[in-house]
Amino acid sequence: MxxxxxxxxxxxxxxxxxxxxxxxxxxxxxxxxxxxxxxxxxxxxxxxxxxxxxxxxxxxxxxxxxxxxxxxxxxxxxxxxxxxxxxxxxxxxxxxxxxxxxxxxxxxxxxxxxxxxxxxxxxxxxxxxxxxxxxxxxxxxxxxxxxxxxxxxxxxxxxxxxxxxxxxxxxxxxxxxxxxxxxxxxxxxxxxxxxxxxxxxxxxxxxxxxxxxxxxxxxxxxxxxxxxxxxxxxxxxxxxxxxxxxxxxxxxKKLDGWIVKRNALAQWYDAAFASTDIKPLIHRSGLVHGYHLYIVRVDRRDERFKTLRDAGIGVNVHYMPVYLHPYYQGLGYSAGLCPVAEEAYEKIMTLPLWVGMDQGDLERVVQGLTAELL
Structure with a gap:
């Protein structure tokens, strides 16, 4: 660590x-x-x-x-x-x-x-x-x-x-x-x-x-x-x-300002990843995104997850498709039910995003993730 x-x-x-x-x-x-x-x-x-x-x-x-x-x-x-x-x-x-x-x-x-x-x-x-x-x-x-x-x-x-x-x-x-x-x-x-x-x-x-x-x-x-x-x-x-x-x-009372900050953080990430193979989810036009999570797709997700966690960067995964959990498998649900969700699950990773983050935090996240692409 x-x-x-x-x-x-x-x-x-x-x-x-x-x-x-x-x-x-x-x-x-x-x-x-x-x-x-x-x-x-x-x-x-x-x-x-x-x-x-x-x-x-x-x-x-x-x-x-x-x-x-x-x-x-x-x-x-x-x-x-x-x-x-x-x-x-x-x-x-x-x-x-x-x-x-x-x-x-x-x-x-x-x-x-x-x-x-x-x-x-x-x-x-x-x-x-x-x-x-x-x-x-x-x-x-x-x-x-x-x-x-x-x-x-x-x-x-x-x-x-x-x-x-x-x-x-x-x-x-x-x-x-x-x-x-x-x-x-x-x-x-x-x-x-x-x-x-x-x-x-x-x-x-x-x-x-x-x-x-x-x-x-x-x-x-x-x-x-x-x-x-x-x-x-x-x-x-x-x-x-x-x-x-x-x-x-x-x-x-502070929510509107926090939504602005979350969108600014997401836009900074978007710009940082624009010339890389890291693929953020698409932000559709005509709406205000809440950016509770900032999700990217990456190759070798599990390897990169461990490297970032070891570097003190608290990435996460949201989510394994619900029906792949053991309890749901016990109810009779099985893999292959939602192919798009299952394919995405193999690559998605959640990057840190919260209103108290500063520029140094953002740079550490991006440097830690993009270094894995070299």
């Missing part, structure tokens, strides 16, 4: 305003399921333009809640990309549904609308599309498919908070959009997530689901001066704390 400072592929950025926001909650009467949660939900809705927000304990929890709200159950199929974190497909299994993996576009590794269309059967009930690496999917094409076949459309926007598609914010492009606030994401609450939607019924079902299926929160009962509540669904404890949400609201 190099003696130089380790450069992770992603990292949170916390300042004194964030710390003060958390401290203020710690000195308040409510530590969980209180006013800071509602405030963060309202703040993110104002930012995205969505009507309703439901904050939860993780992005995975929001995916699960979305499947519940859409009544996914045994016998239902949900089309999903294989090029994603396992939670995007696991949430279907949680409800007893069947993930159907559709292949990706070779230039962007986003869900291919033609592959989605070819995967639809009489049992298909929904589509989950992932804004992979922070780049919005072809939402016009996906929406047209969903409308034509009467399917629900879910946007896994966990990579794409702050991104925009043809002038519209991620968060307004599907029936439900889910976000993650893990420390490597655009903003963080430590752990946490939020689902946003314009459908009041879906929002209500998700809100009940995060709190054991109970119709009111403790804060709401406190306001009403009563104790009575009813459990109407079999929900989970997917609540998030006021401590976390205070941090989220503080972080959200």
């Amino acid at each position: 190099s003696d130089a400072r380790f450069i992770p592929y992603g990292r949170q950025s916390i300042d004194d305003d964030d710390i003060q926001a958390v401290t203020d909650v710690l000195r308040s009467d409510w530590l969980t399921t209180g006013p800071a949660v509602e405030r963060f939900e309202a703040d993110l809705c104002a930012y995205t333009g969505a009507r309703y927000g439901v904050a939860m304990s993780s992005g995975t929890a929001t995916l699960h809640a979305a499947m519940f709200a859409l009544n996914i159950g045994p016998g239902d199929e949900v089309i999903v990309t294989p090029m994603t974190f396992v939670a995007s497909a696991n949430c279907i299994l949680y409800q007893g549904g069947t993930p159907v993996f559709a292949d990706v576009d070779p230039d962007t590794l986003l869900l291919d609308p033609a592959a989605v269309e070819a995967s639809i059967t009489p049992r298909t009930k929904a589509i989950i599309a992932v804004d992979y690496a922070g780049q919005p999917c072809d939402w016009d094409a996906l929406s047209a498919i969903a409308d034509r076949h009467h399917l629900a459309l879910v946007a896994d926007g966990c990579h794409a908070l702050g991104a925009r598609y043809k002038g519209r914010a991620v968060g307004t492009l599907a029936d439900i959009t889910v976000f993650s606030f893990h420390p490597v994401k655009h903003i963080t609450t430590g752990e946490g997530g939020m689902a946003v939607t314009d459908d009041e019924r879906l929002a209500t079902r998700m809100r009940h689901f995060r709190g054991h299926g109970i119709t009111t929160t403790a804060a709401e009962r406190e306001k009403m001066g009563g104790w009575y509540y009813e459990m109407v669904d079999l929900g989970y404890n997917y609540r998030i704390t006021d401590i976390q949400c205070a941090l989220g609201s503080s972080q959200l």
